Amino acid sequence: MKKYAVLSMDVEDWYHLDYFNKNECNLNQSTLDGIDIYLDLLDQYNIKTTFFIVGELVEVLKDKIKLIQDKGHEVCLHSYSHIRPLQLNLEDFRKDTLLGIESFKELVDIDVKGYRAPCFSLDRDRLEILRELGFHFDSSKIKFDQHDLYGRIDLSDFSESGPNIYNQNGFFEFEASTVEVLGKSIPVSGGGYLRIFPWKLTKTLLKKYFKTNKHYFFYIHPFEFSRNYDIKIPETTNFxxxxxxxxxxxTVNNKMHKLIRLLEENNYEFVTFNQIMKNES
Ligand SMILES: [Zn+2]
Known part of the structure; x- marks a missing residue:
């Protein structure tokens, strides 16, 4: 059985994180140096993957986006402004997404065909807007009821072509990887969980996940790789x-090497979401 892993990156800066009040953040500080560190790591293992990029960063990241594309990675949209879609009404969500599409088209001549919502904050109405706007896939689904910011997407009329992959008339939804422990879904897919959980725990959860899943979908952010450790976060931020x-x-860099080697040992091939879509069509 062929197995596939997508090690995607959600390209946003530290102040885009939902738990900071952007108005109180010093936007001159940046953690986008983490993109280069990740690109080097991917090169080292000859991995191609998918980058979901915030539209308002396209202008400052023009050259970087071209480099990402030249290296054979896939470039997709991570909203324009990184406001959670469920906080926007449908019309404003459409406007934000259109702005994102146009930024990529005008500034780097890329037609974005994949989308990931900030904070996995998406529902079926907003998913339909993505389809109307010409997207081929979305990756904003996660099974994790304990997280209050995440949304729910009703896909009951989609067909499930294997765990984590849903499709309807050629449109795909990819679900971030979680593992069931004592009846609860625990994410094994995210940079935050990799960063905060001890590696031993992550490894145990992953081994359980690998037994029954031929697809592994992971996401990480530039700030998790950034060497700019002295970001001054707003004083009002709670402990x-x-x-x-x-x-x-x-610890992230070291854990990423371990994660990649573990995936290799378990015979996962590293691909983009576009490649998975082709495999499944
Ligand atoms: Zn994000």
Whole structure:
């Protein structure tokens, strides 16, 4: 059985994280150096993957986006402004998405065909808007009821072509990987979980996941790789948020090597979402 892994990156800066008030953030500080660190790591293992990029960053990242594309990675949209879609009404969501599409078209001449919502915040109405706007796939679904910011997408009339993949008339939805433990879904798919959980725990959960899943979908952010450790976050940020932002950042690089090797040992091939879509069509 062929197995596939997508090690995607959601390209946003530290101040886009939903738990900071952007108006109070010093936007001159950046963690986007994490993109280069990730690109080097991907090169080292000859991995091609999918980058979901925030539209308002296209202007400053023009050259970087061209480099990402030249290296054979796929470029997709991670909203224009990184406001959670469920906080926007349908019309404003459409406007934000259109702005994102246009930024890529005008500034780097790329037609984005894949979307991931900030904070997995999407529902069926907004998914239909993505289809109307010409997207071929979305990757904003996660089974994790304990997280209050995540949305729910009703896909009951989609067909499930294997765990984590849903499709209807050629449009695909990819679900982030979670593993069931004592009746609860635990994410094994995200940079935050990789960063904060000890590697031993992550490894145990992943081994359980690998037994029954031929697809593994993972996401990480530039700030998790950034060497800019001295970001001054707003003083009003509460203690738990500060901890959540800072914890384990220096461990990420090392854990990523371990994750990639573990996926290799378990015979996963590294691909883009576009490749998965082709395989499944
Ligand atoms: Zn995001």
């Amino acid at each position: 738990l948020t500060k901890l959540r932002f800072r914890k384990g950042r220096k």
